Amino acid sequence: MNRLVPLAVVLGLTTASCSGGHGAGSFLPSGAPGAGSAAPASAGARTTRSTAVAAPPAGWATTATQAVSLKSATDLGALDATKPVTVRLGLQLHNVDQLKSAVQSRAVLSPGQIQSAYAPTASEVAQVTNYLQSQGLTSIAAEPNGLMVSATGSAAQIAKAFDTTLHAFTVNGVSAYANTAPAYVPTALNGIVVAVLGLNNVQAFATSPHRGGQAVNHASPADSAPAPQPESPCALSSVFIVGLPSPQPIPTPEAYTTGCPRNYTPSDYWRAYDVGSTSGAGRTPIAIMAEGNVSSSIADFRVNEQGDGLPEVPVVVKQVGVASPDTAGADEWTLDMTASTGMARRVSTIYLYATTSMTDSDIALMYNRWVTDDLAPIGNSSFGGCEAFPYLDGSMLVDDEIMLMGAAQGQTMFASTGDTGSFCSVGNPNGVPGGAPLVEYPAASPYVVAVGGTTLWSQYDGTYAGESAWNAGGGGLSQFEYSPFWQSGIQPVGTTATGQSFRGTPDIAMDGDLQTGMIVYIASAGGWTTIGGTSLSSPLAAGVWARMLQNHPGLGFAAPQLYHTFAMSNPGTKLLGPPPTINVGPFHDVVSGSNGAFAATPGYDYTTGLGSLDVAALNAVIGQ
CATH class of the missing domain: 3.40.50.200 (Peptidase S8/S53 domain)
Structure with missing residues (x-):
């Protein structure tokens, strides 16, 4: 199979301790990054691991986006101020407890019902886009459901807009960038913006094929070979596979006499x-x-x-x-x-x-x-x-x-x-x-x-x-x-x-x-x-x-x-x-x-x- 392996962990992801205790009325645990009394309940990440979270700078509100550092990476310092960076802001759902209850009851709501009762409002989306415009960002686009708003700017503009720092790294010869400080939003957007994505371009997942070592000849069901007989039940070839050279049976315990493992179509x-x-x-x-x-x-x-x-x-x-x-x-x-x-x-x-x-x-x-x-x-x-x-x-x-x-x-x-x-x-x-x-x-x-x-x-x-x-x-x-x-x-x-x-x-x-x-x-x-x-x-x-x-x-x-x-x-x-x-x-x-x-x-x-x-x-x- 193709398993996607998290490169960040392979590289040696290190961070500050994760934080928070569960707050029933907040979209994050009480005191966790992004938690605020103005925010309704949400379906997002939660943890009972409690650690103190530093207060945001004056005029700013926390988001769920924390600082990321990469172990065994070479920090090249501040990212080129002119480098284009695209961010995607995640917005807060409304009435989330009701929405969870609907899912729990196995109800199916229409997209219109969800949009009118639970999605970010047009006013909230407008507040976000207006702020991004005020920071000189371009290519601003809101998704139809209002849950995400994208924007592009230079690294310097992005760092200023979210009061963060962006650094360049090389990891095993691969260039990358990541935020080395948390991302904040103005207090006017507290409870509206919950996270700022795109502040790193770490390929969090990578393909790693897991497949058999030799190819086999295959026939459709119409051309299939006879099913394996009891005297040789555990050959790797299945009823619709022919021509497997030198099949190597999986070792079969003596007790396993009624069936066997095999490959399947x-x-x-x-x-x-x-x-x-x-x-x-x-x-x-x-x-x-x-x-x-x-x-x-x-x-x-x-x-x-x-x-x-x-x-x-x-x-x-x-x-x-x-x-x-x-x-x-x-x-x-x-x-x-x-x-x-x-x-x-x-x-x-x-x-x-x-x-x-x-x-x-x-x-x-x-x-x-x-x-x-x-x-x-x-x-x-x-x-x-x-x-x-x-x-x-x-x-x-x-x-x-x-x-x-x-x-x-x-x-x-x-x-x-x-x-x-x-x-x-x-x-x-x-x-x-x-x-x-x-x-x-x-x-x-x-x-x-x-x-x-x-x-x-x-x-x-x-x-x-x-x-x-x-x-x-x-x-x-x-x-x-x-x-x-x-x-x-x-x-x-x-x-x-x-x-x-x-x-x-x-x-x-x-x-x-x-x-x-x-x-x-x-x-x-x-x-x-x-x-x-x-x-x-x-x-x-x-x-x-x-x-x-x-x-x-x-x-x-x-x-x-x-x-x-x-x-x-x-x-x-x-x-x-x-x-x-x-x-x-x-x-x-x-x-x-x-x-x-x-x-x-x-x-x-x-x-x-x-x-x-x-x-x-x-x-x-x-x-x-």
């Missing part, structure tokens, strides 16, 4: 995850979050459609910001399109959102564009980075507001939890007191569906055998986000001294182990190859949800629906597998394996969440 997943008669008629569109030049991804996707015997789906590229020639994530976007539409069998349209870069600022703009366009009820983000960086630069707060707005109008973003187990990326200093392990963002957001990874075993005929937790699947407790209502009652641990619960990831899990990964055509890999990781798990889950919406229009945000269904289900009496797995209604409750700090257990856990999905069983009960 879309139609293999239909059988393993029990699609049954659940329609894949193609009435639901899906949005894929991407970056850079996506032309090769689309070309490879077309080959996958043909090879898998699937109908051709229209792809509409939605350029967000300035077009970029970057192709580092091309394999990722191919996988996302192939896995999501393959699991769904067909969707009406793929909206491929292509942003300029993998900076937090550009990602936030892309997310907001998906919400304001409101073209696709399903989105997929097969990337992420350690949650400390978006917390510190304020993008966590802005993204959470965006995702809450999308959830309220019935949109669901699926996000992969990462491929480094219970410890996000590397163990470099992360700015969190006590060196606590971090989970990945955006999966940590309460308003996305976080998808972890499993190792999927199937019977000789391709039907489901069992699953275990994939040992590299991301999962754990957020240090900055509290769990939403629908999750907090199911979590086994994670309650804080104040009675709140930290957000746990994942919510659900799907196949992610490279050893049981998906066969995908990647031209740069030499043809058909295997790809795994939670970058596979997330689009598989998105494809399942597409089938749900095709059969049950108007379900709305998936997370509360899934947790409600789990809570209403009784555990089965039959133990599936091996690997041992328990049916809990439409969920495969995974009870073996671990991701390091956490083990799979009956019920919700921090390796596979609620478990994986039986599609036909879910279709029979969802929304009840």
Whole structure:
């Protein structure tokens, strides 16, 4: 798979200690950067880790954007005063507690209802744009929902406008800039502007393909080879893969005699995850979050459609910001399109959102564009980075507001939890007191569906055998986000001294182990190859949800629906597998394996969440 690794942490992100105790009426914890009595409650970043926050200079108000310093980087001093810098200001939602309640109740609001009752007002947007104009900034543009306002100016103008300092750095030969002081706004904008994004251009996420070492020959279902026979059940070739040279079986314990791990094509997943008669008629569109030049991804996707015997789906590229020639994530976007539409069998349209870069600022703009366009009820983000960086630069707060707005109008973003187990990326200093392990963002957001990874075993005929937790699947407790209502009652641990619960990831899990990964055509890999990781798990889950919406229009945000269904289900009496797995209604409750700090257990856990999905069983009960 293509895992997006947080460069900031790899570089050695260091910051001041994170701050604040939860304030029920504030969009940030009491005393935290950006908190103010004039601000209504919000969905954004929160932490119970308490540290003193210095008072802002006279005439200024704090925002959620804190100072960032890069360890092991060379500080070149003040950034060239004439260098153009584009910032994006995040604005405050209104009546957020009401909006959260609507999502909790599984209601779906119209964009008009959300805009009139919860979005920043035209007057507030005007105050922000007027201030930016007064500072000599240009290219000022407000997003249709008023949640973001962009502007461009010289480094000197930007530093003055937000009373901050910008420095240039070189890190491993790469030029970058970042703010070395917090960002402030005039007191007149206190409670209106919550964060200033774009003060750093650190590529917070970077692609790192995880794929099989050798290409395989692939045939469509019409040309498929016979299913493997019991005497050799665990060859890596699956029922629709032929010509794999010298297959190397996964070592199989003596007890595992009823099924095996193997690689899968879309139609293999239909059988393993029990699609049954659940329609894949193609009435639901899906949005894929991407970056850079996506032309090769689309070309490879077309080959996958043909090879898998699937109908051709229209792809509409939605350029967000300035077009970029970057192709580092091309394999990722191919996988996302192939896995999501393959699991769904067909969707009406793929909206491929292509942003300029993998900076937090550009990602936030892309997310907001998906919400304001409101073209696709399903989105997929097969990337992420350690949650400390978006917390510190304020993008966590802005993204959470965006995702809450999308959830309220019935949109669901699926996000992969990462491929480094219970410890996000590397163990470099992360700015969190006590060196606590971090989970990945955006999966940590309460308003996305976080998808972890499993190792999927199937019977000789391709039907489901069992699953275990994939040992590299991301999962754990957020240090900055509290769990939403629908999750907090199911979590086994994670309650804080104040009675709140930290957000746990994942919510659900799907196949992610490279050893049981998906066969995908990647031209740069030499043809058909295997790809795994939670970058596979997330689009598989998105494809399942597409089938749900095709059969049950108007379900709305998936997370509360899934947790409600789990809570209403009784555990089965039959133990599936091996690997041992328990049916809990439409969920495969995974009870073996671990991701390091956490083990799979009956019920919700921090390796596979609620478990994986039986599609036909879910279709029979969802929304009840």
